[in-house]
Amino acid sequence: MPLFNTRAIEDFPIGNILLRDHHAALTGEGLAAGSRGHFRTHPHAWLTAEDVALLTSEVTTLVDDRSTPLAWFGDVPNVSKSVVAKTSFLIVHPWDLLRANEQYVGTLSEKKIEGDIHPNAVIEGTIHLGPGSRILPGVFIEGNVVIGANCKIGPNCYIRGSTSIGDKCHVGNAVEIKNSILLSGTNVGHLSYVGDSVLGEKVNFGAGTVTSNLRHDGKNHRTEVDGSLVDTGRRKFGCIVGDGVHTGINTSIYPGRKLWAGTSTRPGEVVQRDITGNA
Structure with a gap:
């Protein structure tokens, strides 16, 4: 996994x-x-x-x-x-991390700001911002969010609770992050959507990479574990991405898909099945 x-x-x-x-x-x-x-x-x-x-x-x-x-x-x-x-x-399972993160980040009540927030950023909710991190103009944060040290957030991005972003991350222009976990060193730089997903360390999402997190029939997502489909118990579920994954520009990822550490996608690729790196 x-x-x-x-x-x-x-x-x-x-x-x-x-x-x-x-x-x-x-x-x-x-x-x-x-x-x-x-x-x-x-x-x-x-x-x-x-x-x-x-x-x-x-x-x-x-x-x-x-x-x-x-x-x-x-x-x-x-x-x-x-x-x-x-x-x-x-x-x-990795999606259980989202449930734990929702409980912890969603109940934060005291702000902790050690970095810099531009006056033209809008913060609605409780934020923890680590030292050396910068929130640039046009950023809108809605809900409780935790951001680590030495991150660059923005300009012009939308971060929704309950999201955790590790150290030395970059979330850039026209990016939306919703209810997700980004580990340290990860970059989602341009024109991307990450929803209800977990991204490992040093992941790089190429411009226009989009995760899907909702089935058309509205039912819970199922994902393959050891050859069998497992009900995640989640109506909203994006993807699980291992350490060091790089996606090509305009990659589209089906809900519930998993990308193993060190794998990659080509520009314009549609990820319909897990990418294990064993093919």
């Missing part, structure tokens, strides 16, 4: 914070009180403070709807003393 074959799930950023560091933050907030024993987590779990707060000395284990332990007090989980999570879940 793209992205997960180049990094461990716990090393994937959600809102530009590694999943493992989200777990550490929960512990740091005192949710794992010493009187209740050591707080432990499944390394691939997305956890919310709301769910972890359900754990007590009597209810020691948080599980998902399949009874998979997500977090617990003590050395081992005790499913006989468990509670089912309301908003936490296990990250299994």
Whole structure:
């Protein structure tokens, strides 16, 4: 699976914070009180403070709807003393990252601005902007967005929540990014649309690259995993793009398609099937 074959799930950023560091933050907030024993987590779990707060000395284990332990007090989980999570879940597939990112970025309430925002940019929502990053004239940000360090955003682009953009990224002229994750070093420079998608590190989308994210019949997207079609549970779902992928100009990508690390497309190519690099 793209992205997960180049990094461990716990090393994937959600809102530009590694999943493992989200777990550490929960512990740091005192949710794992010493009187209740050591707080432990499944390394691939997305956890919310709301769910972890359900754990007590009597209810020691948080599980998902399949009874998979997500977090617990003590050395081992005790499913006989468990509670089912309301908003936490296990990250299994790359599109689960979008769900976690939506929960985290969508609930940000305090701005954190360390870069520069041009007076002719419009920000409607909560933004985290890293040091050395610049938001240029004509940029419209709608909803909560996290942008890393040393990024160039704009001019004249549209970024919609809940989007996370890593360090040293470029989102350029006439580009729209919606509810997506862009890892560090990635460029979407010109005339492109990226919706409900995850792009790995050092990806370059050629001018006019467009992702589709909606089926004509409005049903959930399915995507191939190990030779079988899997329901993603998402009505809006674009693409999963591995590290170092380059697309040619005017590439069109069908919904739910996956491009493995290091692959590329030709100018004007229509991506109807996953590109694994094995052909």
